[in-house]
Amino acid sequence: xxxxxxxxxxxxxxxxxxxxxxxxxxxxxxxxxxxxxxxxxxxxxxxxxxxxxxxxxxxxxxxxxxxxxxxxxxxxxxxxxxxxxxxxxxxxxxxxxxxxxxxxxxxxxxxxxxxxxxxxxxxxxxxxxxxxxxxxxxxxxxxxxxxxxxxxxxxxxxxxxxxxxxxxxxxxxxxxxxxxxxxxxxxxxxxxxxxxxxxxxxxxxxxxxxxxxxxxxxxxxxxxxxxxxxxxxxxxxxxxxxxxxxxxxxxxxxxxxxxxxxxxxxxxxxxxxxxxxxxxxxxxxxxxxxxxxxxxxxxxxxxxxxxxxxxxxxxxxxxxxxxxxxxxxxxxxxxxxxxxxxxxxxxxxxxxxxxxxxxxxxxxxxxxxxxxxxxxxxxxxxxxxxxxxxxxxxxxxxxxxxxxxxxxxxxxxxxxxxxxxxxxxxxxxxxxxxxxxxxxxxxxxxxxxxxxxxxxxxxxxxxxxxxxxxxxxxxxxxxxxxxxxxxxxxxxxxxxxxxxxxxxxxxxxxxxxxxxxxxxxxxxxxxxx
Numbered sequence: 001x002x003x004x005x006x007x008x009x010x011x012x013x014x015x016x017x018x019x020x021x022x023x024x025x026x027x028x029x030x031x032x033x034x035x036x037x038x039x040x041x042x043x044x045x046x047x048x049x050x051x052x053x054x055x056x057x058x059x060x061x062x063x064x065x066x067x068x069x070x071x072x073x074x075x076x077x078x079x080x081x082x083x084x085x086x087x088x089x090x091x092x093x094x095x096x097x098x099x100x101x102x103x104x105x106x107x108x109x110x111x112x113x114x115x116x117x118x119x120x121x122x123x124x125x126x127x128x129x130x131x132x133x134x135x136x137x138x139x140x141x142x143x144x145x146x147x148x149x150x151x152x153x154x155x156x157x158x159x160x161x162x163x164x165x166x167x168x169x170x171x172x173x174x175x176x177x178x179x180x181x182x183x184x185x186x187x188x189x190x191x192x193x194x195x196x197x198x199x200x201x202x203x204x205x206x207x208x209x210x211x212x213x214x215x216x217x218x219x220x221x222x223x224x225x226x227x228x229x230x231x232x233x234x235x236x237x238x239x240x241x242x243x244x245x246x247x248x249x250x251x252x253x254x255x256x257x258x259x260x261x262x263x264x265x266x267x268x269x270x271x272x273x274x275x276x277x278x279x280x281x282x283x284x285x286x287x288x289x290x291x292x293x294x295x296x297x298x299x300x301x302x303x304x305x306x307x308x309x310x311x312x313x314x315x316x317x318x319x320x321x322x323x324x325x326x327x328x329x330x331x332x333x334x335x336x337x338x339x340x341x342x343x344x345x346x347x348x349x350x351x352x353x354x355x356x357x358x359x360x361x362x363x364x365x366x367x368x369x370x371x372x373x374x375x376x377x378x379x380x381x382x383x384x385x386x387x388x389x390x391x392x393x394x395x396x397x398x399x400x401x402x403x404x405x406x407x408x409x410x411x412x413x414x415x416x417x418x419x420x421x422x423x424x425x426x427x428x429x430x431x432x433x434x435x436x437x438x439x440x441x442x443x444x445x446x447x448x449x450x451x452x453x454x455x456x457x458x459x460x461x462x463x464x465x466x467x468x469x470x471x472x473x474x475x476x477x478x479x480x481x482x483x484x485x486x487x488x489x490x491x492x493x494x495x496x497x498x499x500x501x502x503x504x505x506x507x508x509x510x511x512x513x514x515x516x517x518x519x520x521x522x523x524x525x526x527x528x529x
Contacts, residue, residue: 093135
């Protein structure tokens with residue numbers, strides 16, 4: 001056991017390339033085969049500690065799971081399971097987390113789960129608890145996950161930074177979002193963020209995404225740390241940070257501004273893969289650098305043109321779509337995209353992503369028309385009612401509008417517009433924004449003084465986390481509705497649904513009769529978490 005564990009400790013500190021080379025030398029060494037044979041013979045006479053540490057070492061050195069050695073050690077662990085102390089259970093749990101499910105492994109995991117349930121009240125070590133959390137996994141019953149959660153919370157005051165990260169990853173392994181534990185771990189991570197290497201920072205963000213945990217203070221602390229130590233990071237590492245933030249819907253605006261400047265100063269590092277990531281991140285998070293907007297777009301466009309001869313059509317669509325979302329039309333790339341052969345390949349009937357591609361292609365065409373410098377606001381927009389299932393939030397809004405305006409003929413609900421845009425409610429007013437007009441009376445195409453309000457009830461996920469900054473899809477819709485002559489009012493569904501009926505009426509009244517529609521088109525988003 002000492003020999004195997006020493007080999008493993010030396011082995012795990014090597015690089016991946018070194019590990020491949022050393023693994024081959026270890027497996028080909030004649031003494032290793034003898035060692036394994038001796039381990040097989042002695043397994044039933046070994047102490048509990050030697051047994052679990054030997055299994056841990058041979059599994060992590062890469063001895064195949066289907067070998068007689070590994071299967072025998074697993075079976076012996078099952079036989080001696082009740083004799084294992086908490087430390088041995090922790091090591092065994094860690095080992096099993098790295099094995100595939102088979103008959104023996106599943107039986108051992110089931111036995112371990114029962115034993116863990118009995119032992120939880122006596123375990124006071126967070127390191128052991130997080131190992132057990134990893135082992136029970138996502139298939140464990142909810143009551144067992146809750147027991148482990150309560151055990152961790154009892155010891156949460158003794159949490160260290162390394163254990164905080166381990167506990168977060170253990171929650172991911174259990175697929176269990178414990179807000180109290182995550183909040184405590186978040187505080188510990190923020191206090192010690194300067195001690196975290198690159199890989200750990202990425203793991204933290206990936207864990208938050210897996211657990212659907214949104215913590216603006218944590219995200220801001222990580223972004224500020226990366227921003228303050230930017231000189232230490234490679235550009236490709238920064239791209240990975242931005243990509244991780246993008247999946248969470250969080251906009252690290254200062255970091256994105258500085259990185260945009262780096263792109264314009266030295267675009268040569270942008271290979272096709274990195275270019276596509278940058279386009280996706282900036283378009284979804286709806287970020288355009290104020291000081292160098294045109295230069296930033298031209299730089300990205302130039303990089304995209306360089307790859308046009310070799311870029312696959314699907315990737316070209318994504319790139320063009322991203323630039324269009326940001327309000328920039330890359331004409332050469334659009335021409336390439338809209339060629340007949342490209343479109344036929346894009347929309348193959350058997351493609352799982354055909355519908356998604358059609359939506360992107362439709363958005364590109366809408367941007368080509370509405371974002372063109374030659375586009376002029378139409379004097380009249382053809383609308384039609386669109387019947388669909390109405391959510392409780394929209395029913396509540398409808399009742400509030402009827403109470404406020406006195407008649408359902410004073411507004412339109414579920415309105416379908418050109419370019420496949422849909423709005424929840426349309427209200428028409430006189431030019432001074434003092435009086436609401438009946439829909440029928442305001443249908444005169446010749447009357448250009450009519451003011452059109454478009455109410456959109458949107459979920460928090462449509463905004464960047466912790467802000468009322470619309471993400472890309474909502475931003476382009478708002479921009480295009482403005483082009484069609486609408487003043488757009490964005491309302492958070494959750495916030496509105498929580499209002500009393502009286503407050504809902506007051507809220508809508510304030511929006512409709514406000515002197516400056518753009519100043520009131522935001523509802524506080526501090527509760528987005």
